[in-house]
Amino acid sequence: MRKNSGIKPIIGCEVYIAPRRMSDKEPKIDNLYTHLTLLAENLEGYKNLIKIVSVAHLEGFYYKPRVSKEFLTKYTQGIIALSGCPGGELSQLSLTGNIEKVKNAALNWEKMFGKNNFYIEIQPHENVAEVRKMNVVLREVAKQTSIPTVATTDSHYLMKDDKEAHEVLLQINTNRKGKEDSGLSLKEFDLHLYSEEEIKKLLPNDLEAMENTQKIADRINLDFEFGKYYLPEFPLPAGITDSFAYMSQLAHAGFRERYPENDEIARRQIEFELSVIKTTGFADYFLIVADIVNWAKNNGIYTNTRGSAAGSIVSYCLNISNLDPLKFNLIFERFLNPERISMPDIDVDMADDRRQEVIDYIINRYGKDHVCQIITFGIMKARMVVRDVARALKYPYAIGDQIAKSIPLGMDLKTALDSVSDLLGLYNSNPDVKKIIAMSFKLENVARHASTHAAGVVVSKEPLVNYIPLQRSTGNESTASTQYTMYDIETIGLLKLDALGLKNLTIMKNATRIIKKVYNQEIDVYRLPENDKKTFELFQKGETVGVFQLESAGMQRYIKELKPTDINDIMAMVALYRPGPIEFIPDYIAGKHKERKIEYLHPKLAKILGDTYGIAVYQEQILQIARDIAGFTYGEADVLRKAIGKKIKKLLQEQRKKFIEGAIKNNVDKTLAGKLFDFAEPFARYGFNRAHAASYAIVAYQTAYLKANFPDAFLAALLTSEKNDLEQIAVIISECEKRGINVLPPSVNESHPEFAVVKKDHKTIIRYGLNAIKNVGAKVAEIITEERKTHGQYADVKDFLKRLPTNVLNKKV
Numbered sequence: 001m002r003k004n005s006g007i008k009p010i011i012g013c014e015v016y017i018a019p020r021r022m023s024d025k026e027p028k029i030d031n032l033y034t035h036l037t038l039l040a041e042n043l044e045g046y047k048n049l050i051k052i053v054s055v056a057h058l059e060g061f062y063y064k065p066r067v068s069k070e071f072l073t074k075y076t077q078g079i080i081a082l083s084g085c086p087g088g089e090l091s092q093l094s095l096t097g098n099i100e101k102v103k104n105a106a107l108n109w110e111k112m113f114g115k116n117n118f119y120i121e122i123q124p125h126e127n128v129a130e131v132r133k134m135n136v137v138l139r140e141v142a143k144q145t146s147i148p149t150v151a152t153t154d155s156h157y158l159m160k161d162d163k164e165a166h167e168v169l170l171q172i173n174t175n176r177k178g179k180e181d182s183g184l185s186l187k188e189f190d191l192h193l194y195s196e197e198e199i200k201k202l203l204p205n206d207l208e209a210m211e212n213t214q215k216i217a218d219r220i221n222l223d224f225e226f227g228k229y230y231l232p233e234f235p236l237p238a239g240i241t242d243s244f245a246y247m248s249q250l251a252h253a254g255f256r257e258r259y260p261e262n263d264e265i266a267r268r269q270i271e272f273e274l275s276v277i278k279t280t281g282f283a284d285y286f287l288i289v290a291d292i293v294n295w296a297k298n299n300g301i302y303t304n305t306r307g308s309a310a311g312s313i314v315s316y317c318l319n320i321s322n323l324d325p326l327k328f329n330l331i332f333e334r335f336l337n338p339e340r341i342s343m344p345d346i347d348v349d350m351a352d353d354r355r356q357e358v359i360d361y362i363i364n365r366y367g368k369d370h371v372c373q374i375i376t377f378g379i380m381k382a383r384m385v386v387r388d389v390a391r392a393l394k395y396p397y398a399i400g401d402q403i404a405k406s407i408p409l410g411m412d413l414k415t416a417l418d419s420v421s422d423l424l425g426l427y428n429s430n431p432d433v434k435k436i437i438a439m440s441f442k443l444e445n446v447a448r449h450a451s452t453h454a455a456g457v458v459v460s461k462e463p464l465v466n467y468i469p470l471q472r473s474t475g476n477e478s479t480a481s482t483q484y485t486m487y488d489i490e491t492i493g494l495l496k497l498d499a500l501g502l503k504n505l506t507i508m509k510n511a512t513r514i515i516k517k518v519y520n521q522e523i524d525v526y527r528l529p530e531n532d533k534k535t536f537e538l539f540q541k542g543e544t545v546g547v548f549q550l551e552s553a554g555m556q557r558y559i560k561e562l563k564p565t566d567i568n569d570i571m572a573m574v575a576l577y578r579p580g581p582i583e584f585i586p587d588y589i590a591g592k593h594k595e596r597k598i599e600y601l602h603p604k605l606a607k608i609l610g611d612t613y614g615i616a617v618y619q620e621q622i623l624q625i626a627r628d629i630a631g632f633t634y635g636e637a638d639v640l641r642k643a644i645g646k647k648i649k650k651l652l653q654e655q656r657k658k659f660i661e662g663a664i665k666n667n668v669d670k671t672l673a674g675k676l677f678d679f680a681e682p683f684a685r686y687g688f689n690r691a692h693a694a695s696y697a698i699v700a701y702q703t704a705y706l707k708a709n710f711p712d713a714f715l716a717a718l719l720t721s722e723k724n725d726l727e728q729i730a731v732i733i734s735e736c737e738k739r740g741i742n743v744l745p746p747s748v749n750e751s752h753p754e755f756a757v758v759k760k761d762h763k764t765i766i767r768y769g770l771n772a773i774k775n776v777g778a779k780v781a782e783i784i785t786e787e788r789k790t791h792g793q794y795a796d797v798k799d800f801l802k803r804l805p806t807n808v809l810n811k812k813v
Contacts, residue, residue, distance in 0.1 A: 010220050011046060012039035013053055017089065018068045022060035031063045034089040036109075037082035037121070037152070041220050045078025050469045057471035058480060065471070073112055080216055081113045083121045083138070085154045086131055090120060094137035095130060102141045110147055119150040119216070122209045124202035125189050139206075149209040150216065151199055156191040163190065165442040171392040172380075173448065229343060229493040232366055232461045234287035244283035247318075248274055250290065254317030258324070266313065266326055273314045276338045285495060288459065289346045290318040292497070295361055301354045302505040302525065304699050307498075308335035309346040310691040311620075320346060321695070322526055328571075328694040331620045331634055335691070339635030343490060345498065347455070349699075351509050352501030359457060359499065369463040372480040373473055374456030374489060374496070377447040382413040384448070385440045393439070395432060402426070403433060410579075413437065413444050450474055455500035456486045467492060503721050504548040504703055510717035510754065511706045518713065518757045518764065525702045531566060534708040535701065539564045545735045546707060546718045548699045549574050562589050568611055570697040575617045575688035584615050591615070601676055602668065604628045616683035618690035625680050630662030630673075644684040711739050712757045712764045719743075719755040723772035736766060746770055748800060749793040753781035783808050 016033040024030045040046035052075050056065035083090045083106070090109075093102045110118040120142045126132040142149045157166045167187060194202075199210060233243070240246050251270060259266040277283055296303050297319070305321040311330035315321040325332070336344045350358055363371045380388060383404040390400025406423040407416040416423055417437070426433045451474045460467060469483040482489060489496050512523045542560030544550040550559055550570070555577055564570055569592070576585050590596040591613025598614040600606050608624045609616060616622060619641055626637035640659065643651040656677050663673035706714040715736050722728040733743045744750075746768040750758055755769040770781035787803055794800040801809060 008217065008220070009222050009224075010039060010217060011049070011222060012037060013049060014038075014084070015052060015056060016064045016066045017072075018060055018062075018066040020068070022055070022066060022068045022071060025062040030066075033064060033066050034092060035084035035087040036089070037084055039080045039082070039216065039220065040078065040222055041080050041117075042078045042222060043224075045080075046222055047466060048075040048077060048079055050467070051075055051465050053483070054465045054470040057469075057483075061472065069112070076113045076117075079113065079117070080219065081109060081118045082150060082152060083109065083119065085121070085123065085152075086125075086134060088121065090138060090141070091134045094134045094141075097137070099137060099140060099144075102137055103145055106141050106145055106147055110145070116148070119148050119212060121152045122149050122203060122206050123152055123154060124194065124199055125154065126202065128188050148212055149206065150212040151203055151206055151209040152213075153194045153199070154189060154191050155193045156186070158193050160190060160192045162192060162442065163187070165439060166191065168389060168392045168439055169443060169446065172388045172443075226491060226493070229281075229495075230461050230467065231282075231284050231495050232288065232370065232459050234284045234291065235365070243287060244278050247277070247283045247287050247290075250287075251314050251317045254319060255313075258317055269313045269326065269332070270317065273312060273332055273336075276332075276336055277314065279338065280336065280341050282336070282344060285344060285346075286314060286318060286320070288495070289348070289497065290320050291365070292358065292362060292499075293320050293348055294318075296350055296354075296358050299357070300509070301358065302351045302509050304349040304502065304505060304695055305346060306349060306695040307345065307347040307692045308689055309344065310695045311335045315346070320348075323694055323698055325691070328690070329620070330691045330694065331623055333634035333638055334620055334623065334689065337635045337638045339633065340639055343493070343495070345496075347498035347500070349500050349502040349505060351505040352503045353506045355499065355501035362457065362459060362497075366459055367463075369465070370460050372458060372464060372470060372482060374453040374458055374486045375450055375471070375474075375481045375483060376453040376456075376485060378449045378451060379445050380443055380448045382407045382411060382416060382440070382444060383409070385413070385444050385446075386436055388448075389439045389443060390436050393436065395436065399432060400436065403436060413440055452476070452481050453486060455498045456489075457497045457499050458482060458489050459495045459497060467494060502699075504699060507546070507714070507717045507721050508702055508706060510720060511710065511714045514713035514716055514757050515706075515710050518759065519710070523706070523710075525706075528702060528705050532705055532708070535705045536564060538704055538708040539570070543707075543738075544704065545731065546703065546714065548703045549577075549696050550700055550704075552577075558585050558589070562592060567694075567697055567701060570700050571690070571693040572612055572617050574696045574700065575690075575693040578686075578688070580686040581617070581688070584617075588613055588615055588617075601672065601679055602629060616680065616687060618693065619684065619687040620690040622680050622684040622687055625676070626659065626662075629666065629668060629676055630659045631666055632659075632662060641684050644681055712741050712766060715739075715741060716755040716757050716766045719766065719772070720769055723755075723769060729772070741766060743768065746773055748784055749788065752785055753778060780808050 014035055014037050017036050018024070019030060019032055019034075038049055038052065040049045052067055052072065053065070055071060056067045060066040060068070060071075085091065089105055090102055093105055106118075106120060112118075120138050122135055122138060123131060126135060139149065141147070157163070170186070196210075203209065236243060236246055251274065255266070255270055277286060293303050293305070303322075305315065309315050310321045310323055311325045312321070312332050312335050313325050316324060359371075359373070386403045386407070387400040390403070391397070403423070403426065406420055406426060407413070408420065417427060427437055428434075458464065458468075464470060464482075468489070470480045471483050473479045473481040484492070486496055508525055512525065515521050515523050538544070539550075539559055540563040542556040544556050544559060550556070550573065555573065558577065559573060562569055562573065564573070572588055573585070576582060576588060587596065591598055600609065600614065605614075605625065608621050608628065612618070612621070616625075622641055623634055623637040626632040626640050627634060632640065640655045643655045659677045660670060660673040663676065664670055668676070703714070715732060719729060719732050722732060736743050742765045744765050744767055748770075750756075751767045751770045753769060753771040755772065756767045757764050758767050770776055770784060771778050783804065788794065791803065794803065
C-alpha cells in the first residue's frame with residue numbers, strides 16, 4: 001500500500017482489557033472491560049497484534065473480544081500502546097479523583113510495554129464534563145510520572161456532517177439508541193477525524209502531545225512483503241522428498257488412464273503444463289487439491305471442478321477435474337498464466353450435505369490451527385439501505401418498501417435516481433422520501449454484518465495466527481474464521497480453497513442411491529453415455545425443471561427454441577443466459593437453425609467463432625483472436641482480457657496499440673485491425689469462461705440424464721432437497737404428474753425420512769417423506785422407520801402409539 005500510493009500504513013487496534021482472567025465470565029463483573037489502543041511499530045508488533053486480537057475473539061470473548069493483562073505481557077514486543085479513549089482504564093480511574101490509583105495503573109502499563117512505548121492519551125472532547133475532568137487528571141499523572149502524552153480523537157466517522165448517519169447506522173446495527181457501554185451518548189461528541197487546525201484550537205496547551213503524534217508515526221515502520229506465497233507442504237509418502245516429482249508421477253499415471261499412448265497432442269500439452277507448474281512452484285497446491293477431491297470421491301461425495309482449472313490437463317489427469325480440456329477446446333493459460341504468475345484458483349463444488357466432512361478432512365490433514373473458513377461482509381445495497389434507514393428513522397414500513405420497490409434489482413442508488421422516473425417523482429414530491437434517500441446515500445455500500453463465506457477455506461504452512469487475525473465463525477462459535485476477506489487472503493499469499501456445497505450434486509447422489517435400491521443398477525455419473533437420446537429429447541422439449549442451470553422459465557423457453565443436439569449447445573446457453581449477453585441468444589438460435597447469414601470480419605474468425613455461430617461467447621475465444629490475428633501468446637492475450645475487464649483507459653489504449661501493431665505484422669490492414677479490436681472488446685468484457693461453462697454443462701447433462709432415464713428416482717431426490725420449501729414441492733409434484741408419476745401422502749408403513757420410490761401394483765410411485773412433514777424432525781422420522789424395519793409394519797394407530805417412545809410422540813407429531 002505504501003509503495004503504490006505513497007501512504008504510510010499505521011495499523012493498530014482498540015482492544016478490550018478483561019478485569020480478571022479471560023476465562024472468567026461472570027455477569028456484572030467480567031463485562032466491565034476497559035479500552036486500550038495498540039499500534040504495530042514493526043512486523044514483529046504486527047504479528048503480536050494478530051495473536052492478541054485472535055485470542056481475544058477465540059478465548060476471551062464475553063460480550064466483546066477481551067484479553068487479560070497477564071496474556072498481554074507475552075506479546076508487547078514491537079507494539080506502541082496508548083492509554084485509550086474515555087473508556088480506557090486510566091480515563092475511568094481519573095473520574096474517581098484518586099491520582100495515586102491512576103499513577104500506579106499508568107506506571108504498570110509503562111512497565112509492561114517499556115519506556116517510551118506507552119503514552120497517555122489526551123482527547124479534545126472537553127465540551128463533555130467527564131472528558132474535561134479526565135484530561136485534568138491525566139495531564140497531572142503524565143507530569144508526575146514523566147510518561148509522555150499524545151493527542152488523539154475518538155474517530156467513529158470521517159467528516160463532521162456524518163454524525164447523523166453514524167447514529168442511524170448504530171440503530172440499524174444494534175437496535176440501540178446510540179449508547180456506548182460507558183453510558184456516554186455519542187451524540188454529545190463530535191467523533192469525526194479532526195484536522196490539525198481543529199486539534200490545535202481545542203488543545204492549545206498540549207503542544208507536546210500533538211508533536212508526539214508525529215514522533216509515533218515516524219517510529220512506525222511496517223513494511224509488508226507481497227508477491228510471496230505461503231503454501232502448506234503436502235505430506236508426501238515415505239521415501240519421497242520431491243513434491244513436483246511426485247505430482248508429475250501421479251499426473252502421468254492419470255494420463256495413461258485418460259489418453260491413448262500415441263496421443264501426441266495430449267502428451268505435448270501435459271508436458272507443457274508440468275513445466276509451467278514446476279517453474280511457478282505450485283506442485284504442492286495441485287497435490288493438496290487432488291488429495292482433497294480424490295478423498296471426497298473415494299468416500300462417495302460427488303464433486304465438480306468449475307472455472308478455469310478445468311482447462312488444465314494436469315487437473316484432469318490428477319482427477320481434480322471431470323472433463324477433458326482438449327475435447328472442449330479449453331486454454332490452460334486462462335488458468336495459470338506463465339507470463340504473469342499468480343496463485344492458481346481451483347474451485348470445487350461438492351455435495352452440500354457432506355461439505356463439512358470434506359472440511360473436517362482438511363482440518364485433520366493439516367491441523368486445526370492451519371485451517372479455517374473465510375469471513376465475508378454483507379453490505380447495504382440500494383434496496384436494503386433505504387429499508388434500513390426508513391426503519392431506523394422511525395418511518396412507517398410502507399414508505400421504505402415503496403422506495404425500495406422503485407429501485408431495480410442490482411442498481412445503485414444514484415443510477416436509480418437518475419434513470420427511474422417514479423423514484424425521481426417520489427424524491428421531488430415527498431420530503432420524507434428525500435430525507436431517507438439523502439441518508440441512504442451516506443450509508444450505501446457500508447458493511448452491515450459479517451458472515452461466513454459460502455465456499456472459502458484457507459490452509460496455511462504455519463499456524464494461521466502467524467499471518468492473519470481470526471475470530472469465531474458466524475453461526476458456529478466452535479469454529480474459527482478469518483477476519484480478512486478472501487481477496488486480502490490472496491494478496492497476503494495464503495492458499496485459498498473454494499469448496500462450495502452444491503445441492504444438485506446431493507440430488508444426483510440421492511438419485512443414484514434410489515436407482516441402485518429400486519432398479520439394482522449402478523450409475524456412474526462421471527461415465528455417462530454421451531449424446532444420450534432421451535436426455536436430448538428432454539432438452540429439446542424444454543422439460544428442464546430440476547436440471548442444473550436450465551430450470552428457470554426463461555431458460556426453458558430458450559432451450560426449447562434452440563433444440564440442443566450436443567453438449568456445446570448447453571455450454572453456450574449457460575454462458576449466454578446472463579444480463580448483457582442474453583441479447584445474443586436469439587442470434588445463436590438463429591445461427592444454429594441456419595436462419596441468419598453469418599459473416600466474419602476476417603477469415604480466421606470462422607474457425608474461432610464457427611461453433612458459436614459468429615458470436616464470441618467465451619473469453620477463450622478472445623484469447624484465440626488475439627493469438628491468431630495479432631500474434632499474441634496465450635499469456636499475453638490473457639493480460640489483454642484482464643485489461644479490457646478493468647476498463648482502465650491507459651491500459652486499454654496500450655493493449656489496443658499492441659493488438660493493431662501485431663495484426664499489421666500478420667498482414668492485416670490497419671483499419672481492419674482496429675475494427676477487429678473493437679469487435680473483440682465488448683465480448684472480452686462480458687464473455688464467459690469456457691471452462692466454467694463446460695463444467696456446468698456437464699452437471700446440467702448429468703442431472704438431465706438422470707431425469708430423462710430415471711424420472712421417479714430423480715424427482716424423489718429433488719423433492720427431498722426442497723423438503724422445506726412448500727412452493728417448490730408443489731412445482732415438483734406437478735412435474736411428477738406430467739410424467740405420470742403419482743406422489744402419495746405420507747404413510748408410516750411405506751414412507752422413509754426422505755421422499756422414496758416405492759413399487760406398487762407393478763409400477764413405481766413416490767411416497768412423501770416423513771422428514772418433510774411440518775414438526776416431524778429428522779430424528780423422529782428415523783425412529784419411526786427403524787422401528788418398522790426391526791419389528792414390521794404398524795397394525796393400526798394403537799399399535800403405532802404403543803411401539804414408539806412417548807418422547808417421540810409429542811403433541812406436534
